[in-house]
Amino acid sequence: MSDDDEPTRELAELRSWQDGLRAQFPILANHPGLAYLDSAATTQKPRAVLDAVQEYLVTGNANAGRGTYPWANATTAALEAVRERTRAFLGDPEPDRSSVHFVSGTTEGLRAIALDWLAPQLADGDEILVPFEDHQANLVPWHEARERLARAGVRVAVRPLPYQASSGDYDHRALPQLVGPRTRFVAATHVHHVLGGDMNVHRLRAAVGPDVPICLDAAQSVGHLPISLAELDVDFLVFSGHKALALPGTGAVWARDRRGPAFRPGGWSGTPNTVGLISLGAALDWLTAADVGRIERWTVALAARLTEGLRHLPQYEVLGCQLSLAADATAQRRRGIVSFRHRDLSSNDLGFVLHSHGFLVRADGLCRAGVDPDDPRDAAVRVSLHVHNTPEEIDGLLAVLATLD
Numbered sequence: 001m002s003d004d005d006e007p008t009r010e011l012a013e014l015r016s017w018q019d020g021l022r023a024q025f026p027i028l029a030n031h032p033g034l035a036y037l038d039s040a041a042t043t044q045k046p047r048a049v050l051d052a053v054q055e056y057l058v059t060g061n062a063n064a065g066r067g068t069y070p071w072a073n074a075t076t077a078a079l080e081a082v083r084e085r086t087r088a089f090l091g092d093p094e095p096d097r098s099s100v101h102f103v104s105g106t107t108e109g110l111r112a113i114a115l116d117w118l119a120p121q122l123a124d125g126d127e128i129l130v131p132f133e134d135h136q137a138n139l140v141p142w143h144e145a146r147e148r149l150a151r152a153g154v155r156v157a158v159r160p161l162p163y164q165a166s167s168g169d170y171d172h173r174a175l176p177q178l179v180g181p182r183t184r185f186v187a188a189t190h191v192h193h194v195l196g197g198d199m200n201v202h203r204l205r206a207a208v209g210p211d212v213p214i215c216l217d218a219a220q221s222v223g224h225l226p227i228s229l230a231e232l233d234v235d236f237l238v239f240s241g242h243k244a245l246a247l248p249g250t251g252a253v254w255a256r257d258r259r260g261p262a263f264r265p266g267g268w269s270g271t272p273n274t275v276g277l278i279s280l281g282a283a284l285d286w287l288t289a290a291d292v293g294r295i296e297r298w299t300v301a302l303a304a305r306l307t308e309g310l311r312h313l314p315q316y317e318v319l320g321c322q323l324s325l326a327a328d329a330t331a332q333r334r335r336g337i338v339s340f341r342h343r344d345l346s347s348n349d350l351g352f353v354l355h356s357h358g359f360l361v362r363a364d365g366l367c368r369a370g371v372d373p374d375d376p377r378d379a380a381v382r383v384s385l386h387v388h389n390t391p392e393e394i395d396g397l398l399a400v401l402a403t404l405d
Contacts, residue, residue, distance in 0.1 A: 005327040007304035011391050014298050021290055022388045026050065035393040037361045040193055040220055040337055040384030042242045045279070049245055052282035053275055064272055075274055082281035086252050089284045090222070090237060093230040098256050101265055102272055105251040106219040107137040109238035110187075112253065113215055114141035115148065116266040118185055124154050129178060129208075130187040131170075132160035132369055138189055138217040139369040161188065167321045167332070168195045172203040179208050186214045188234075190221040194366050194382065195320035196303060196337030198225075205233040213259040219243050223287055224336060224386070225296035235259050241276065245283035250276035290387065299336030299385040302394055304329075306338045306383060309398035315405045317341045319380060336385040339366065345404060347379035354381070357400045359393075 022028065024046040028036070036044060056078075062071035064079050079102075087095045103109040118128070122145075130142045146156045159178060162171040170188065186208050188201050198221075204214055215236040221227060222237075223244025229237065235258065241250030250273055255263035287295070308327040310316050319339040324331040342350050351363025362382045365373035372378050383397070 005308075007301040007308070007327050007333075010297050010301040011305070014294060014301075017294060018298055018387060018390075021046075022390070024048065025388045028388060034358050034360060035389070035396065037359055037383045037385065037389065037393070037397070039386040039389075040243070040382060041362055042248065043223065043245045043386055044388065045245055045247070045283075046286050048286045049247075049279050049282045053247065053279050056275060056278045061275070064274055066271075078281070079272060079274065079277050082277050082284075085281050085284045086254065089227070089288065090254055091226075091228040091230060092254070094256075097258065098254060099263060101253045101255070101263065102277055103238075103251045103253055103265075104249050104273070105240040105242065106217060106238050107141075109251055109253040110137055110215070110217065111141040111144070112265045113236055113238070113263065114145040117260070117263050118142075119145040119149055121260060122149060122154065122156050122184060124156075125182055126184045127157040127159055127180065127182045128185040128187070129159050129161050129175075129183065131189055133163060134189040134369055135193050135217065135219070136367045136369050137219075138187055142187055161186070166323065167197065168192065169197050169199045170201070170204065172200065172207045175204070175207040179212065183208070183212055186212055188214060188216055190216055190218045191224070191335045191337070192320075193220050193337065194339045194368050194380065196334030196339070197320060198332060198335055201234070202231055211259060220335070220337065223283070223292070224299065226292050229254070229256075236263070241280040241283065244280075245286060246280040247276045249273050250280045252280075295387045296335070298387055299389070300333050302385050302389055302391065303334040303336050303338050303383075305391060305394045306398070307334065309394070310338070310340055310401070313398075313402055313405045315343050316401065317343060337382065338384075339380045339382040341380050342404065346376045347381050348376065350381050350404070353404065354397070354400060357396075359397050359400065 025044050027044050060071045060074050062075045064076045083100045086100050092098055131138055142158055146158050149156050162174040164171045189199050191198055213235040216234045218237050218239045222239035235256045237254040242248040304327055307325040310318050311325040324333050341347055347363045354361050364379050365371045366382055
């Protein structure tokens with residue numbers, strides 16, 4: 001890459017800032033020969049998150065909402081504070097008119113919306129629009145809701161969102177033609193977990209009109225780029241804590257509670273994942289202090305460095321928009337996620353080869369809807385980045401890939 005291109009300038013400008021943040025991830029110091037390139041699957045945890053977890057467990061571990069002694073009261077208050085931090089982190093413009101519900105992750109959150117909120121409102125002949133080419137978690141729950149209703153004699157049509165062939169994001173120009181008087185709901189994805197593109201969901205509201213609720217899967221955007229609920233104008237936003245530097249088993253459903261009844265998950269609410277939610281609060285604090293806008297700039301520049309290198313290796317096919325591969329491209333760049341295939345070597349084999357050289361990537365069907373997980377032709381290698389990754393790791397990865405070209 002030229003020293004004059006934008007990604008290289010971004011990396012040089014942010015390097016000292018990034019060095020300080022990278023040093024805060026203990027797992028990297030414990031494995032100096034490895035490059036972790038799988039943050040879309042789960043993120044590594046900074047020291048501040050680990051310290052918050054340990055401090056809670058050794059000084060005041062208790063159940064929340066189920067006791068009156070000081071430890072229990074402090075835990076209850078701490079979880080309420082995490083709820084408020086979540087609203088602030090998401091840029092909630094009307095926190096008094098919204099609700100935040102803690103869940104185990106994006107999959108559980110989307111399923112609760114589908115079965116506990118959406119299904120009871122649908123009538124025979126209604127339609128919903130959902131993504132058929134995104135993560136399985138944002139397709140299966142809506143089909144599950146349809147099947148449950150069908151068993152009760154209620155027929156609901158689940159229709160696919162349209163995609164742009166060139167960019168891979170939603171076709172907001174074709175979408176209005178699919179919205180009719182019986183359209184009751186739209187589900188969408190903020191950042192695609194395979195193609196790495198921002199799906200331009202800010203355009204969806206104008207396309208579907210003012211009355212249709214929109215649910216957003218933000219698993220690959222929360223903690224990776226700034227979120228503004230005021231700009232997105234959606235009714236639900238769901239994310240997983242473990243993809244945003246917190247522990248596994250945490251996540252949240254943010255609900256606007258404006259278009260339709262207030263969201264209330266069904267069933268008895270048992271003991272919350274207190275330690276996980278403590279980690280989520282610490283992670284959101286860390287991300288805020290680190291500056292999520294800078295994190296986005298860093299990972300976008302690293303992804304551009306990778307696609308620029310891959311486009312010069314003819315044996316590799318980069319998935320997604322082909323207009324954004326070059327370092328000087330004007331098209332929207334990938335949000336820290338780059339997926340590709342070798343034209344002769346299987347993706348699973350390529351994943352093993354990269355691991356043998358110290359690069360930890362994901363290599364399989366990537367849980368993409370419509371893909372056969374057992375068909376090697378549908379598999380791909382995915383490199384997903386976070387603030388701890390470096391230009392040297394990208395260059396080292398490209399050097400290994402070049403030997404297999």
